[in-house]
Structure formats: C-alpha cells, structure tokens
Amino acid sequence: MDLTFSQEQDELRTVVRSFLAKYSDEAAVRRLAADPRGHDAVVWRRMAGELGLQGLAVPEEYGGSGFGYVELGVVFDEAGRALLCEPYFATVALAAEALLRCADDQARADLLPGIASGATIATLALTEDSGRWDEPGIRLTAHDTPDGWRLTGAKTYVPDGLLADLLLVAARTPGGISLFAVGADAAGLTRTPLPTLDQTRKQARLEFADTPARLIGPEGTAWPVLERTLATASVLLAAEQVGGAAAALDAAVDYARIRVQYGRPIGSFQGIKHKCADMLVEIESARSAAYAGLWALDAGDDTETAVAAALAQAFCSEAFTKVAGDSIQIHGGIGFTWEHPAHLYFKRAKSSEVLLGTPSYHRELLAARLGI
C-alpha cells in the first residue's frame, strides 16, 4: 500500500487546482451561490472533457479512467478549497458510487457512461422529513405494477436535487430497502428548491406521486449498497472538508501577515500565531482522518472503510467548522461581512456537518462499528 502521494497524484492536484482557480474563483462562487440552480454548464463540461473529473474513478468499461479513491480524494480536496458549486459531490460521490456498488450490471452499463462523460448530472435521494440517514428513516414506498415500479412519498435535503437529470431513490418495498432510478422528467415528480444557509450547495425537496421508476439491483438488497455508498461519500466529503479548512487557514494566514495593528503585523502576536498553529494541527489531523478512509477504500477493505468513514466525518466536520470560524475571528470585523469570502467557508462547513449525518451520529456509528 502506498501511503504517500505519487508524482502523478501531485500533478493531478496541480492541474485541478489551477483549473478551479480559474473557473471557481470567488466571483464564480458568488454568482452561482445567488443562482437558484447554481450550476455553470460550460464549466461542468470542461471538468469532464478537459480533465475527466466526473469519470476519474469510474472503471474504463463504463467510460471512466479507472483511477482510485486517493486520486478522487485529491479532486475533492481541491473542490473544497475552491468551494466548487457544481453538482460534483452529488453526481460522483453519491450517485456514481451507488451505481458502482449495486448488483446490477445493466444499470451500470446504461447509466455510468453518461455520468463519466459529464452528460448526466445525478444525485442520491435518501433523507426524508425525519432528516435521518439510517435504514428506518426510509419510509417512501415503491410498489410493483404491471407497468413497472411506482414511487410514492417524499425525499428532502437532496443535494442538487433540482438540477439532477438522474435521481437514485431509496425506497421501501415489500422485500425491504430497494434502489430506484428516476428520470428528471418522470410523471408525478415535483421538485422544489430549498433555500439553503450554505448557498454554494443546493438542496431540493422531491415529491413522488405514483412516479414510474426503474429498479436498480435485486429488490430488497439496497441497504448494504447504500451503507457502503454513504461510507465512501463520507470519506470524500471529509477530503472536501479538509480542502475547505485549508483554504480558510490560508486566507487567515495571508491576512495575519499583512494586517498591521499596534505597529506590527497581527500574525507576529502569539495570540494570533498560536491560533493559526492550532488551526493547522486540526487540519493536518483531519487530513490523516480523511486519508485513512481513502487508503481503506483503495484497499477494498469494507470493514476498515466503515470505521474510517465514521471517524472521518466525526472529525473532519468539526475541524472544518472550527477552522472556518477561527478564520472569521482572525479577519476581525471584515471577516464578519457579506463582502468577505470567510462566511462562505463557514456556511459550507456548517452545511457539510449535517450533509451525511451529524458528528454525533457518526460517533455513534463509529462506536457501533467498534463494538463500544
């Protein structure tokens, strides 16, 4: 197992960072944050066409590049740093993962190439009004009819649910939890945007009224698939959180170097210097937590991944929020304004904290997985 980054992985980071510096700079983030759909089709196509980011970890047989999770983690780290507003997390970390892990070769062959090419924006609809990420939280029902499966019920807090061309929906069937694919234009589907605290990642509420859906994988077998999908997404979200935290620290450090008070740069005062040092300790520790998850994913070790994923979410969520909050503090009054980008990171941190379950929930998952 290689626990360092290879030269190729370093190069990937450099390429993605310079791409995002150009296409996801502060102006772009603010423009998309203010837009209800929050997506730039040109940038999305370039991400796929020039860099192959949507298909990075999709196997070659489905039109992807077949790279591993460490590579994908590098991209999410950079996406977090740039506060990328594109539906990348929903499409790649949630939907593509669910498809990759389901026992349905036909669905993979039908749906993954569109994701890999950038033609399909996709998401996973799991949470409902209860806001739960566990199996009992899934109440939406599906029933089999002579014309195929139909969904009835509602999903909410669905990342990029308004934008997605393809919705993967977890539903309860007579056989248990099952996964379904629903097209954006399906009959009986109503999509309502949810105005969000963090405007850089959109959410939607989806209502299904006898909506036709395609069963993915054997009926009743989806929960283990979803559990593994959530674990993977948790690790990738952790990588994104690390990137966001690192950017928040960089901004604070840059400011502390030039902002003069009492006749010298504030970064020369230990009160500020030590706070920045503590922020870096949080970030490097969070980086370890995220990397452990990426290594476990690349090693194909489901047990280790489940542990590392819960740990990564518990740890990285809090680290990002802490660091983003400290960054506002170091920026002083200017950091508390709408004009300054510090709040964008803080809000992304707070929303990421609950995106896949709260830190407390992940601690309980971890405790259960460790038998504590």
Added chain:
Amino acid sequence: MELDFGPAVRDFREELRDWLADHLVGEFAEHRGVGGPTDGAAWEVRLAWDRELSAGGWLGVGWPREYGGRGLGLLEEIVFEYEYARANAPYRATGNALDLLGPMLLKVGADEQKKRFLPPILAVEELWGQGFSEPGAGSDLASVRTRAERDGDEWVVSGQKVWTSFGVHADWLYVLTRTDPDSVRHKGLSMLLLPTDQPGVEIRPIRNLAGQDEFAEVFLSDARTGADMVVGEVGQGWRTAMATLGIERGTTLLPQQLTFEREAESLIELARERGALDDPMLRRRIVDAWISVRVMRTTNLRTLAELTAGRTPGAQATTAKLYASTRHQQLGHLAQELAGPAGQIVGADYGLDTRQRSFLLSLAETIYGGSSEIQRNIIGEQILGLPKEPRP
C-alpha cells in the same frame, strides 16, 4: 493498518518477532510497558534488558556495522521501533544515546569520536545524559550560559544544567556550552562531550511529580574535557543541537503512539467493566479518545511513508507532537475519571500503577522536546510563514 515494506523487511520483522517472543520473558515480561521517555522506573531491570537486546544485536539496527550496528536502513529501524512497541517491551534505558547522541555523532561527529563512543553505546557499557537545558534556558536554548574555555589541550567547563534525563546514571554528558564569551543567542555555542567521573562534575537527582529520579541537575565547576571532544565545528553548537532535536521529535512518536493505542484499548475495557459505556457523555469522550489515537497512527504513517519514499515530510510531521501530547493528556484525565475514587489510591512508597504513572507523566509531554507554546511558534513561523515576534 500494517506497514508492509516487501520480503526482505518481512524476514527481518519475523526474526525480530521471534526473538522478542523468546527473550521478553521472566522479569523482563513483568516490566512490559514500564518506563517511558521520561520515566525512571525499574532502572536495573531495564538496563539488564538493554544488555539482552545488545547481545541479540538489536541495538543500533540502522547504525553502520563498523561501530557495532546492523548496517540496515531506515525501513528496518522503523519496523524495529514498531514491533518493539507492539510487543510492549520495556523502554530502553539507553534511549538517550541511541536516539539522540548516536544519530548526532553519525551525522556530524568526527571519525575518532564515532569509533570511540558508538561501540560502547551499543554494548551498554557507557550511559549518556543530555546537557542542554539550564535553569535560565529551558525551551530557549539560545540563552545557554554554561561557559567553556580552552586551556591548552582541554576545555574547562563551568555552569549548571538541569532536566538531564537519567543524569544520575550518566557516564558522559553531551553539553551545549558557550565557547565565545562575547557571543549572544545562538552564535558562539559549541557541543562538548564531557566525562562525569571527575571532581568538577556534581550530579544531583531531581524527583519528578510521579516520585521518580527521572532527571538530574548537573553542576559543572572547572570540569575538563579534551579539545577533541567538540561535536561539529567550534561555534556551531546550535546547528548540532537543532539537528539532535529534529531527530528527537521524529523518532519518539511512533513507539509512543502504540502505547497510547494500548491505553485507549484498556480505557475502553475499564469503561465496559464499570458500565460507563451506557453514559452518553462518557461514551462520547471515550469515542473521541479512540479517534485521537487512530488519528495519531495515521499521521505517523504519513510521515513514515514520506521518509521511506525519500520525501521531505509534510507539515503533519511538525504538528504531530502538539496533537499527540495534548490528546494523550485528555485520555489520561478520562482514564482517571473512569477509574473513579479507586484511581486515587496508590501503592506503598507512592507506588503507581501503569495508568496512574502514564497519566502523571503525560503532563511532561507538552513540555519536553519543545513545549507546546514553542511548538506553536515553530508551526506559526516555520510552516505558516507568520512573522517572528520582535525581539527587544
């Protein structure tokens, strides 16, 4: 997660595991986990254990053969430390010379110094103490005032050193001295090797808060050592000292982390016995303790992987000490809380159990090897590039 470095290292690991299984028995096994980087307990047994290790050829795994080492590489050294800690073997009484002085001599010492001093270290024939800190120079080593003046073929050394780990046992000291009386701060310092068996050296033990003679204060009054006992260049002692401290920060964390993992496991066991896992507040702290030792493990693996790949370790190599030392203290507080009133009761002659000793000694971890405040300055200035504090 296990480190796997290929077949040759795997054989080395097997040989080591077998040897440890055969030799870590009897009174050595009774002293598993005894001691620590700052712990003076069970000295005689640990010294005997070091001799056992020496006889088995396990001291100086990475040192050249001509000085009695095994001549193996960094990988084997890492595997040795890892397996050694995994077996919970007693802490090495000679650690100071093995981990600090030896690597320093190998790095900047003269050939004669290496030939003279390295073999007796590996044979456990000469024990060493570090004479860096002074009453007026703890973390601020540039304030060192101990003077050394040339007198013919000798240096004459006067001053006071303190916090000399295992100083009462030291046959030799490596001492940071000011050889240019007009110099200030880190200029004009030299690293001298000084025998303790002479009238000008007086060593008094200092008891630590766990009741052990862990360190000593050293009084030097016209103590003498040869002119050829300078390590590195005269006047370049600061550079030599910094090289040593870099080694110290890098090597002590791996075995420590495995100890912390064992402590976390035993903490969970204790919590289970006492029914504390049903208390959500305690369970949260227990999970956090487990998380922090797992994070330490991954951080160390990152550094080791970078070192073995020939890369310069990233920022985590510097942040690791601050993280580990503070989190270990939290773990100790939690363990004491779980132990409840029973955790306050000690044995005869202030005899501490492993948990109590580790908890109390953890208070030193945010002080030795550069205090947490110094660590934050280093991180802020050297890694983040923040401006230095103006000096008066």
